[in-house]
Amino acid sequence: MKNKKIIIIGGGVIGLGIGWQLAKAGAAVTIHERGQVGRGASWAAGGMLGPIAEAHIDELDLLKLSNQSLARYPEWVDELESEAEMSIGYRAEGTLIIGIEPDDTYQLRHAYTLYQDLGLNVEWLSGQAAREIEGALSPYVTAAIRCETDHQVDNRLMVQALLHAYQLRGGMLHQHSSVERIVIENGTATGVQTADGFQGADVCILAAGCWSAQISGLPETMIPPVRPVKGQMLALQMREGIMISNVIRTVKARYPMPVYLVPRTDGRLVIGATTEELGFDTDLIVGGIYELLHGAFEAVPAIYKLPLIETWTGLRPGSSDNAPILGKTPIENLIYATGHYRNGILLTPITAYEISTLVRTGEVSEIIAPFHLDRF
Ligand code: FAD
Ligand code: GLY
Numbered sequence: 001m002k003n004k005k006i007i008i009i010g011g012g013v014i015g016l017g018i019g020w021q022l023a024k025a026g027a028a029v030t031i032h033e034r035g036q037v038g039r040g041a042s043w044a045a046g047g048m049l050g051p052i053a054e055a056h057i058d059e060l061d062l063l064k065l066s067n068q069s070l071a072r073y074p075e076w077v078d079e080l081e082s083e084a085e086m087s088i089g090y091r092a093e094g095t096l097i098i099g100i101e102p103d104d105t106y107q108l109r110h111a112y113t114l115y116q117d118l119g120l121n122v123e124w125l126s127g128q129a130a131r132e133i134e135g136a137l138s139p140y141v142t143a144a145i146r147c148e149t150d151h152q153v154d155n156r157l158m159v160q161a162l163l164h165a166y167q168l169r170g171g172m173l174h175q176h177s178s179v180e181r182i183v184i185e186n187g188t189a190t191g192v193q194t195a196d197g198f199q200g201a202d203v204c205i206l207a208a209g210c211w212s213a214q215i216s217g218l219p220e221t222m223i224p225p226v227r228p229v230k231g232q233m234l235a236l237q238m239r240e241g242i243m244i245s246n247v248i249r250t251v252k253a254r255y256p257m258p259v260y261l262v263p264r265t266d267g268r269l270v271i272g273a274t275t276e277e278l279g280f281d282t283d284l285i286v287g288g289i290y291e292l293l294h295g296a297f298e299a300v301p302a303i304y305k306l307p308l309i310e311t312w313t314g315l316r317p318g319s320s321d322n323a324p325i326l327g328k329t330p331i332e333n334l335i336y337a338t339g340h341y342r343n344g345i346l347l348t349p350i351t352a353y354e355i356s357t358l359v360r361t362g363e364v365s366e367i368i369a370p371f372h373l374d375r376f
Pocket of ligand 2: 046048054231272273316341342343
């Protein structure tokens with residue numbers, strides 16, 4: 001491992017997480033980041049660690065991977081916080097999925113039955129019981145599902161901690177260094193081409209989020225099926241008397257769209273998100289912000305009095321089956337870690353631990369085997 005030269009394309013949580021673990025194991029790691037590190041989807045995210053709330057009946061492999069990653073979060077937080085000497089805002093209060101009108105209650109019941117069938121840790125609450133946990137909830141909340149194990153982390157703090165820990169371990173970082181091409185010779189990746197010329201490597205790892213399909217040099221059949229899925233977001237500043245501690249998510253059978261409210265330890269209340277198939281468009285539009293505020297207001301009417309402190313958009317790296325693309329490829333020494341879509345913050349620990357193990361040992365674990373590129 002000592003003399004192994006690794007190049008990682010992309011400095012989001014995925015690239016940084018893998019880079020940190022590999023640098024820690026003694027590899028010579030260089031991350032090439034086209035812009036500023038950690039300012040892509042990793043900065044934009046809500047930070048929810050929600051395998052249950054994000055579960056779908058036809059995505060059971062993803063649910064399993066998500067639960068495995070969540071189980072590794074406490075270890076990840078301890079390791080990262082002690083190396084970086086800072087908090088990453090991990091909070092374990094849990095999540096309430098709420099319904100606000102009778103139609104929502106039917107939808108919630110349906111989801112609850114599904115969660116129970118899948119053996120997930122959920123509890124059914126009346127509207128009154130939900131308000132006893134979170135006093136700011138609307139009097140119109142009809143019922144809720146409590147997901148005690150769906151936690152959250154402050155993804156922006158995690159980016160900062162990962163960068164710090166990575167560099168402390170000797171990881172090299174080139175910001176504003178776009179990888180134009182992956183160089184492949186005789187079926188083996190030998191390095192990357194940047195504006196500064198060819199950079200040779202023993203292993204190249206593609207972790208460029210929703211831009212992963214744009215890098216040239218790959219055979220047609222190996223271009224990862226990853227696309228941008230836009231999310232508009234905003235943040236309010238909570239005040240005394242209007243403090244929330246659980247993550248709150250709405251289901252909406254009708255208008256407005258479902259939203260989530262994620263309270264941070266510093267008093268920010270992050271509200272998201274739209275899900276829009278608009279390519280690389282990152283415009284914030286009134287309709288998006290209006291719907292987010294409308295949905296959040298229906299859940300917690302007291303937000304009416306809170307200052308709006310930030311609005312932003314981000315691009316999720318969506319894959320064609322919503323699950324990440326992880327592991328070896330038909331090209332020798334080229335590894336993929338991309339396409340984490342709505343769950344990349346949740347999936348960072350498992351991705352970082354498993355991909356770094358793969359690079360160190362060459363062994364493909366059962367955990368990531370279902371997520372290889374060849375499933376498409
Ligand atoms: P990114 O953070 O986008 O990083 C990719 C990096 O690659 C970028 O910095 C980019 O500049 C760089 N890059 C691109 N092309 C090149 C190139 N050619 N050369 C060099 N560098 C390049 N996940 C959760 O788990 N929980 C949530 O609550 C959650 N909420 C979300 C809300 C929104 C609005 C969005 C947008 C995402 C959310 N996600 C959430 C998903 C999560 O943010 C992503 O899955 C995750 O951040 C992906 O990390 P990444 O490192 O792959 O991508
Ligand atoms: N996981 C939340 C989102 O993608 O908006």
